[in-house]
Every structure is written in structure tokens, then in C-alpha cells.
Amino acid sequence: MSASHFVRERLVCNSSWKAAGLLVPGLLICGIASAATPQPRRQEQHFKVQTHPVVTLHNPNGTITVKAWTKAEVMVISNRASDDVEVDAEQMGNRVDVSTHATSDNVAPEDMRADYQINVPEDAELQIHNDSGEVNVANVLGDMNVETVAAAVDLEDSAGYVTIKTVGGSFQCTRCAGKLEVSSISGNLRLTDIHSYHVHAQTSTGNILFSGEFLPNGLYRLKNYSGVIEVRFSPADSFDLSATSLKGKVINEATLTPKAHQQHFYNRFGNSLIGTFNAGRAKVELTSFDGTINILKRD
Amino acid sequence: MAPMTCKNFLNGLPLRTEGTSSRDAEAHIRNCPSCRNITEDLNAIHSAARSWGGEELEPPAHLWTSLRSQLEREGLIRDERDPQLEPSNSGWFGRWFAGLPRPALAGGYLVLLIAVAFGFSRPVNRQVNEARWLEGTQVSTSPLSAQLTAEQDSFASFNNSNPVVTASLNKNLAIVDNYIALCEKSVQEEPQNEVARDYLYEAYQQKADLLAQMTERGENNR
Numbered sequence: 001m002s003a004s005h006f007v008r009e010r011l012v013c014n015s016s017w018k019a020a021g022l023l024v025p026g027l028l029i030c031g032i033a034s035a036a037t038p039q040p041r042r043q044e045q046h047f048k049v050q051t052h053p054v055v056t057l058h059n060p061n062g063t064i065t066v067k068a069w070t071k072a073e074v075m076v077i078s079n080r081a082s083d084d085v086e087v088d089a090e091q092m093g094n095r096v097d098v099s100t101h102a103t104s105d106n107v108a109p110e111d112m113r114a115d116y117q118i119n120v121p122e123d124a125e126l127q128i129h130n131d132s133g134e135v136n137v138a139n140v141l142g143d144m145n146v147e148t149v150a151a152a153v154d155l156e157d158s159a160g161y162v163t164i165k166t167v168g169g170s171f172q173c174t175r176c177a178g179k180l181e182v183s184s185i186s187g188n189l190r191l192t193d194i195h196s197y198h199v200h201a202q203t204s205t206g207n208i209l210f211s212g213e214f215l216p217n218g219l220y221r222l223k224n225y226s227g228v229i230e231v232r233f234s235p236a237d238s239f240d241l242s243a244t245s246l247k248g249k250v251i252n253e254a255t256l257t258p259k260a261h262q263q264h265f266y267n268r269f270g271n272s273l274i275g276t277f278n279a280g281r282a283k284v285e286l287t288s289f290d291g292t293i294n295i296l297k298r299d
Numbered sequence: 300m301a302p303m304t305c306k307n308f309l310n311g312l313p314l315r316t317e318g319t320s321s322r323d324a325e326a327h328i329r330n331c332p333s334c335r336n337i338t339e340d341l342n343a344i345h346s347a348a349r350s351w352g353g354e355e356l357e358p359p360a361h362l363w364t365s366l367r368s369q370l371e372r373e374g375l376i377r378d379e380r381d382p383q384l385e386p387s388n389s390g391w392f393g394r395w396f397a398g399l400p401r402p403a404l405a406g407g408y409l410v411l412l413i414a415v416a417f418g419f420s421r422p423v424n425r426q427v428n429e430a431r432w433l434e435g436t437q438v439s440t441s442p443l444s445a446q447l448t449a450e451q452d453s454f455a456s457f458n459n460s461n462p463v464v465t466a467s468l469n470k471n472l473a474i475v476d477n478y479i480a481l482c483e484k485s486v487q488e489e490p491q492n493e494v495a496r497d498y499l500y501e502a503y504q505q506k507a508d509l510l511a512q513m514t515e516r517g518e519n520n521r
Contacts, residue, residue: 061461061463061464107460109460109461109462112460131461131463131464131516132463132464149463149464149468149516150463150466167467168467168471185471185475185509186470186471186474204474204475204502204505205478225498225502244494246485246492246495246498247485269489269492269494269495270494287494289485289498
């Protein structure tokens with residue numbers, strides 16, 4: 001039952017109360033209607049928080065959207081798929097814990113779902129577990145940890161220490177800074193406009209795209225088993241490159257200066273490319289088992 | 300009598316490899332891990348070389364010809380082919396051999412011996428090393444593999460309430476199993492390939508993580 005429907009019912013009750021002849025039956029009807037009305041499936045809750053609050057969310061299935069705002073409070077809007085699930089949101093000091101759980105033992109898979117829209121201060125720390133569906137986070141600058149099985153994760157404008165772990169879900173990160181560690185088994189990883197000093201992205205059968213700045217003293221380690229690893233660099237970038245594909249190809253558009261001490265080990269097994277681009281300030285390590293590695297110029 | 304030193308032991312090592320060993324040398328290797336390791340390495344190389352023993356090493360014919368012409372050019376031997384000056388019962392090799400000055404003969408023999416030893420030692424060492432790498436990898440992965448297989452068998456029909464999650468976990472478990480099989484094949488083919496071994500270990504790690512997730516979700520589902 002929607003909220004507007006609920007309000008209409010209340011108005012109907014009020015008008016019947018004014019009709020004196022129908023007072024008793026009206027009250028009875030109202031009482032029965034109120035008792036039978038379930039909790040609305042949409043809930044909105046607000047929690048006042050201090051700086052650097054922590055928000056945790058455990059959800060089996062659904063779309064989670066988290067956005068930063070300027071208020072010193074956390075707003076949680078949840079929408080349950082059925083009455084067989086309920087949403088708990090509670091505050092413990094500067095931490096807000098949100099979770100979805102079943103109210104009975106026999107819930108249909110499609111009913112075991114809740115969607116969330118959460119607004120947090122931009123310095124909030126997030127811990128999100130969502131098995132399937134999707135997770136979207138924008139403008140949150142605190143640390144975050146997201147774990148999913150099949151849910152895709154989409155991140156925009158982050159700046160903290162971000163760790164993402166999926167089984168089959170894809171990951172997309174746009175304009176992310178800070179420290180980024182991503183792992184997946186079959187998810188594709190797409191990192192664009194990155195301004196991070198530490199990127200560690202690993203997937204087994206997925207593709208990896210990295211397009212961003214290689215910051216001085218930054219470490220960029222991309223690894224997969226199969227699939228394509230693609231790195232796009234600009235002429236102003238400066239990095240030391242090590243690219244190895246044991247069974248696949250390494251395609252390179254960067255003009256590299258060979259290193260004084262070549263690591264001949266990598267040449268012995270597989271296709272390997274080691275060298276320095278400009279002053280070699282960042283360190284870039286690309287490894288694949290039988291995938292292709294592309295090192296291409298950025299447009 | 301003073302116990303044998305490492306230096307003395309190593310000086311006597313050639314005799315030992317020929318099968319002659321003193322009581323002092325035996326006592327020394329019992330107490331000296333360093334010399335014991337050297338001895339064990341040599342024994343391993345010796346055994347591996349024996350296993351190759353079916354192929355008798357025969358220097359190619361042109362080696363003799365080029366060696367002979369080199370020695371002639373340097374004036375160390377003469378071409379004595381006048382049959383009147385030679386005993387009638389010796390062939391060209393006997394005549395050539397008789398004409399060789401003894402130091403040249405010894406030097407040539409030494410060069411040949413070193414070349415043969417060098418040529419043999421590389422593949423033998425490689426074979427021994429590869430066997431060791433493979434054994435090391437198997438020792439570290441076999442218990443893990445057995446444990447993971449047992450765990451996997453314990454919930455053969457994993458079924459989460461969410462069919463999307465069930466499908467994803469089962470699909471990715473199959474991916475990781477395939478990944479492990481391919482890495483194992485690669486390690487078998489190139490046991491010294493560190494990258495292949497790393498991939499194999501990582502694949503096992505992924506499988507362990509995945510099984511832990513399946514166990515957790517299976518239990519939550521009960």
C-alpha cells in the first residue's frame with residue numbers, strides 16, 4: 001500500500017466520524033482498517049551525526065544509491081519489495097547501521113529485496129554489502145568498502161581508501177582519487193579519469209580499462225587471467241612500465257627507454273615489455289596470463 | 300687427530316665422486332650441513348646424469364678433423380703420412396695419435412672434457428631444478444587442493460534463496476576451477492615459471508574465498 005493511499009484512507013475516516021448517525025459503525029470500520037494497514041513500504045529516516053560518521057548497510061538484493069550532501073545528518077529512504085522483509089536502521093553513536101532482513105522463513109526470492117537512497121555527509125565512511133542489484137555512490141570522500149556477489153558497483157568522485165570486492169559484478173569508477181583496490185572473478189573493471197596514487201585492480205576473466213593520470217610515486221598494478229588489460233597514457237605521463245602476458249600479446253604505443261638491468265626472467269616466460277616512459281616517476285605493472293595487454297595513447 | 304676441515308673435504312671431493320671416501324670425510328659431512336648439501340647436490344646431479352647414460356656421448360667426426368688441423372697449424376703435430384716411416388699395422392688415427400706431443404694431447408683432452416661436462420651439466424641441472432620446483436609447488440598446493448575439493452563436495456548442490464546469487468557463485472566457481480586446471484598445466488610445463496605459480500596460488504585463494512562465501516550464504520539461507 002502506498003503512502004498516498006494511506007492518507008486517503010485517513011481522510012475517509014475523518015469524514016465518517018462527523019456523521020453522527022454513522023458514528024459507531026464508522027469507528028468500527030476505521031478501527032478494523034487501521035489494524036489491517038501494514039507499515040508503509042517506503043520509509044524515510046534521519047540521523048544527526050558528527051564529522052566522519054560511519055554508515056553500514058547489509059542488503060541481499062536491490063539498488064543502493066548513496067550521495068553526499070552538506071547536511072550533518074544521514075538520511076535513509078528505503079523501499080521494500082514486500083511485507084515479508086523489513087528494514088532496520090539504527091544509530092549507535094556516530095555510526096548508522098542499516099539492514100534488510102526477512103520477517104518469515106518462507107520469502108519468495110523476488111520479495112527479498114529493498115532499494116535504498118541514502119544521503120550522507122561527504123566525509124562519511126561507507127561499508128556496503130549488497131549481493132545482487134547495483135550499488136551507486138557519488139561524491140563521498142571518506143573511505144569505503146563495498147562487497148557484492150553479482151551486483152555492479154558504480155563510483156563517482158571518491159577520494160578515500162576504496163576497497164571493492166565482487167564475484168561477478170562489474171566495477172566502474174569515474175574521477176576517483178585516493179587509494180583504490182578492486183578485485184573480482186569475472187567482473188569487468190573500468191577506471192576512467194582516475195587521479196589516484198595507488199590502484200590495484202584484479203579480475204580473473206574480466207577486462208580492465210585504466211584511463212587516468214599516473215601520479216609521481218604512484219603505484220598502478222593491474223592484473224587479470226584472461227581478457228584485455230588496456231592502459232591509456234598521455235605524453236606528459238612519467239612511469240616505469242612492466243607488462244607481461246604469459247600466453248597473450250603485449251601491444252605498446254609508448255616509446256620506452258630500456259632499463260639498465262632488464263629483468264630477463266620475464267623475457268624467459270611469456271611476452272614481456274619493460275622500460276621507462278619519460279622520467280619513470282610512477283610504477284605501472286600489468287600482468288596477464290593469456291590475455292592481451294594494450295598500452296595506448298590517450299586521446 | 301684433528302677433525303677434517305671443509306677445505307680438506309672439498310679437496311678430496313673428486314675422489315669421493317669416483318667412489319672413494321675416507322672415514323674422516325664421512326664424519327665431516329655428518330657434522331657439516333654446508334658440505335652435506337654440496338655432496339647431496341653432486342649425488343643428485345650424478346644420478347640424473349646416469350639416467351641419461353643410455354646415450355653414449357660420441358664426439359662428432361668433424362671435431363677430430365678440426366682439432367687435428369688446428370694442432371697442425373700451430374706446429375704441435377706433423378702430418379706424417381709417409382708409409383715408409385710408419386709401422387704397417389697402424390691406421391691413420393694411430394699414426395696421428397703417435398705423432399701428438401704429450402702436452403698437446405693432455406690439453407686437448409682437458410678441453411674436450413670441460414666442453415662435455417659443461418654441455419651435460421646444463422640440461423641435467425635444469426632437469427633437477429625443474430623437478431624440485433614442481434615438487435615444491437605440489438607440496439604446497441596438494442593439501443590445499445584436497446581440502447578445497449572436500450569442502451566443495453560437502454555442499455554439491457548449493458542453493459541460495461536468491462537465484463541470481465546462486466547462478467553467479469556457481470558460474471564463478473566453474474571459472475576458478477578451469478583457471479586452476481590451466482595454471483596447473485602451465486606449472487607442469489614450466490615449473491620454474493614464477494608467474495605461473497603465482498597465478499596458481501591466487502586461483503586457489505580465489506576458490507577458498509568463493510567457497511567461504513557459498514558456505515556463509517548457504518548457512519544464512521537455512
